[in-house]
Amino acid sequence: MVPLNQAKRVVIKLGTGVLTSGIGELDTTRIEALCHQVKTLRERGIDVILVSSGAVGLGMGKLGLEQRPKDLATQQACAAVGQTILINTWQKGFDPHGLTVAQILLTREDLRAKHRHNAVFNTVERLLATGAVPIVNENDTVSATEIKFGDNDTLSALVASVTNADQLFILSNIPGLIDMQGTGEVVPYVEKMTPEIEAMAQGTNQVTSVGGMVSKLSAAKIAHRAGCGVTIGSGQDSELFNKLLAGESVGTYFAPSPAPVKSHKRWIAIQDHxxxxxxxxxxxxxxxxxxxxxxxxxxxxxxxxxxxxxxxxxxxxxxxxxxxxxxxxxxxxxxxxxxxxxxxxxxxxxxxxxxxxxxxxxxxxxxx
Missing domain, CATH: 2.30.130.10 (PUA domain)
Known part of the structure; x- marks a missing residue:
């Protein structure tokens, strides 16, 4: 395991449940705390890339919708409205720290074509070199079924692979991978993805949590192949990164592959088509x-x-x-x-x- 204080670059994925307190309501206090933690990491010389959910939910609130729309056009409209609110809120959170955010909206197609894959890498590199904080989200406004990532867990793992990150943090309301059929406790360390580990994602009675953990384990596989360690933990813990910097074990850590795919081959490895x-x-x-x-x-x-x-x-x-x-x-x-x-x-x-x-x-x- 590479300790956080030795990492050079990390990707932090933040779920809608972490960032919002209800439909259309951002938890600004939590966002401010997260911005402070990002600033702390930056002061340690660690590059930080955020993958932020929440655009569709924010758009629903602004447009007065209480239920998630079923038709694609309305979902895309909600994303268009919500994304502006989301990125502006992040900028306000980083303003006290003198940091500038940069919005990057992606579809699957952007990572399928090699020249666009390379363009994403080059853009992120230049943004980090200028001191900006890249904030990535799926471009839901134009995403159709055939070019969607499916979930931001997958997107975050692909971003970690493309940008050669050392560690990926997938933060939600889930404290980690829980052994529901055994101890009932969070599994602190996973060296290799096995059928037994994957079966743990089926051990909850909440349908939404099952889907959530399944996608997180899938993301961990992608990052593992790229030589990136993955931590699944709670985004509600305002001291999470301070604890990790101090060497504490938090959440579930998935070890990276001891023989990762070389960087010039990663474009091939992540292709879904x-x-x-x-x-x-x-x-x-x-x-x-x-x-x-x-x-x-x-x-x-x-x-x-x-x-x-x-x-x-x-x-x-x-x-x-x-x-x-x-x-x-x-x-x-x-x-x-x-x-x-x-x-x-x-x-x-x-x-x-x-x-x-x-x-x-x-x-x-x-x-x-």
Whole structure:
């Protein structure tokens, strides 16, 4: 575990329940306390990026809506109204500390395209270099089903991955991962995500809490792969970061992977949309999983999808287990012609194809 006082960069995700005291009502006292904690972290030389929920709920209050609207257009309208209230409230909270906030609104599409993924990274880097506090939220005003993150837990983990954060804090009204079927206490430390750990998310009678913890564990998986530690804790604790800086154990800490995905491959690792799937034999699976080799044509059994060279594709074993993502070195048509062939056969039959590499190891990411 990397102690907080040794971290260089952290992402803090704040749930709606932490920031509001009711529909359309921001808890300004809590926001002021959070701003003070961010200032403390900054004084320790720690970069801080916030992921803030609350826009839709604030918009509902301003528009006089007591129930969350079911139609997308009204939800988007609420987000448009609420986001301005949210970001202005954050700025007021940071004004006494002389800090400037910067609003970043994202959709899934912004992280699917590599050039936009890189633009997000570069923008955050420049903002932090100028001393601003980036505040990220999903761009709910334009988000449709196919480009939504789904929840800000997932968004925060992706932001942590993109920005190379050391630690991610997911703060809500939940004090941590609770072992409801066992001790009933908060689990202080999780070294690895196991079926037993994931089952703990099913141990509550409150439907909303089940969904909440499920999404938090999913986010922890994403951050784990990027080498980022994750703390799930209570945003109601005004001394949480002071306790962590003092070395106390707070909430549930999920350890980062001891062999994280390299930074230049993280764009591949976080893709939720792929353009095709190829099935490989057992020998090829061993080569890429255990020996760090590139995927060659000889090990490919079949291919599905209409992908182009450079598209992200999934790699699966004969028993249908997805084991990797990678960038295709050739398109689906060329692959269908050479899969299963040895390099000599490819050179003799298809001289225009200069390599038997389907996915180079530098563009291949193993999945947990």
């Amino acid at each position: 792929t353009y095709g799937t190829i099935t490989i034999d057992a020998g090829a699976a061993v080569a890429i999983q255990e020996k760090g080799k590139s995927l060659l044509s000889a090990g490919v059994i079949n291919s599905f999808g209409e992908f182009e060279e450079g598209d992200v594709i999934r790699i699966r074993t004969e028993d249908d287990k997805i084991i990797a993502h990678g960038l295709a070195s050739l398109d689906a048509i060329d692959l269908s012609a050479i899969m299963g062939l040895q390099p000599e056969a490819i050179k003799a039959t298809f001289p225009e194809l200069h390599s038997s590499v389907i996915v180079h190891r530098d563009h291949l990411v193993l999945l947990d």
